[in-house]
Amino acid sequence: MCASLDRVNRDFVWGEGDTRSRLHLVAWDKMVLPKSQGGAGLRSIQKANMVMLAKSGWRLIKEKDALWTQVVKTKYGSSKENLDLLRPVQGSSFTWKSLAAASTLLRSGCAWNIKNGTATKFWLDPWILQGPLKDMALEEIPAERLEEMVADLTNEDGMWCTERFAGLLPMDIQDKITSAAVDKFSTEKDTLFWTLSSNGKFSTKTAYESLLPLGTDSDAKFWKLIWSLPIPERVRCFVWLTCLGKLATNALRFSRKCAPSPNCARCNGQRETIIHILRDCPPASFLWTRHVPSNKQQRFFTSTTEDWLRLNLADVEEVSQGIPWSTFFSIAVWIIWKNRNDLCFKGISSTLTAPSLAHSVMAKVRLWHAAWIAPSLLPGLRSAPPSRVMADISWDPPRGGWMKLNLDGASNGNPGLAGAGGVLRDDSGRWISGFVAKVGEASAALAELWAFHYGLDIAWKSGCRALLVESDSQLAIQLINDRHDPVHPYATLLSSIRRRISRDWLVRISHVYREGNRVADWLSKHSLVYPYGVHELAHPPAGLLSILRDDVQGVAFQRRVVIPSSSPPLSFPPL
Incomplete structure (x- = not known):
């Protein structure tokens, strides 16, 4: 069934009908690769079916109290839990065997959330x-x-x-x-979580991607460039086929016994390859000679096919009226190809003269470029950039009776070797306590959360009962304020932080710019030289004294900031 559905997809893509057969220019294994790997982004039904079976297996494991889960487990007499549940049972039905077959995919992406x-x-x-x-x-x-x-x-x-x-x-x-x-x-x-998604939940997208071969970063950048060009989608598809070397030129059609000759229909003298028909054939050569700057023509006309395409598709230098060269080039090669097809299959040769071809290309380029940028010119669709102003940022002491805890995390690589740091000060800026903590290999967000974990403990032990917490990580604050599923990779640490916040004290959490968080920033970076664990600092390190003095004196640093909206500031009320 999966093979039959894939065959229907293939025939549809290449326009094959009951009475007419067409060339399948790109192998199906290539078509089902992501666009970032040179494919067309279609899905293999076989792989998609396995992913959906894995999703059913994931639900069977997670929805333990669901009626359908109880029925299935009772029917097959399975007393196992978690991934051991999806084991083949002798004499079981096709449905159960299918679920068991998907367990390999689940095992490859699952791990235990401690x-x-x-x-x-x-x-x-x-x-x-x-x-x-x-x-x-x-x-x-x-x-x-x-x-x-x-x-x-x-x-x-x-x-x-x-x-x-x-x-x-x-x-x-x-x-x-x-x-x-x-x-x-x-x-x-402890619970199973899906390691391939950021929230720990099973997703068919990440499961499907795990079944695909890995591509190189350099190729991914090139293919992403092609599919993001500001040109019509059909032109993108044409450029994609060209870069794969799969245009149905006479040379390719002759090799597949679909054409009587491999020679060019325009000049009848040379083999019709991609580089010949799009660059070297006289009408195309005339067009490029007129529009390619003279200082670039030598490289333009001597490059290999691959280098020629990559060079021009990545060129964003403007041709005229804001039109980038990559847009002009893409539309130009597409029109050259369309005119070649008119000659080969319709016998239309009047539009193939070099001057008329050049005029047709420029007219299309201007028309499509104007259509492309038109939505951004409409007031209702134009997205205004956020308003920013220059502001003086400094550390502000808490009001009387409160203490302020500044926190920061640092990751050397994100993820990489990570640490956290923080400082507790009173309303006069006096150092009450501080800490540095080396946490191991972690992302920047995880390092920030560890800073909250250790900082809240130190503030509580210092006798503070009215606490203002400042961090320059909006992501960490959002993670703490939001409620997450138990399978979230950071769920354990977040629960521990929330339990500390819910003690019998007042805690307010807010965001601060890095210029107002310099002490914690210094401590987090300094923590990487310490051994694993948290190290409380009763007195400030010597390297911090000048920064602490600046904070007490209210020394400010200019920064371009977004004008705040009328929404209330982020805070975390006591639980």
């Missing part, structure tokens, strides 16, 4: 990687240790006992482990 760590095996279950840690070990793991749970390798505060695995795993794996949060006080069980 809550309290009591249900996940440290060495055997996939949790920090999409495979067991024992496969990455530098030496054989003793048999008695293979059954250790994640919780067994953390202390009562959820800090990692790094000495338990320091000599057994590569350093980059150790850094990934130490950035993971374990909440010993949580009553939630």
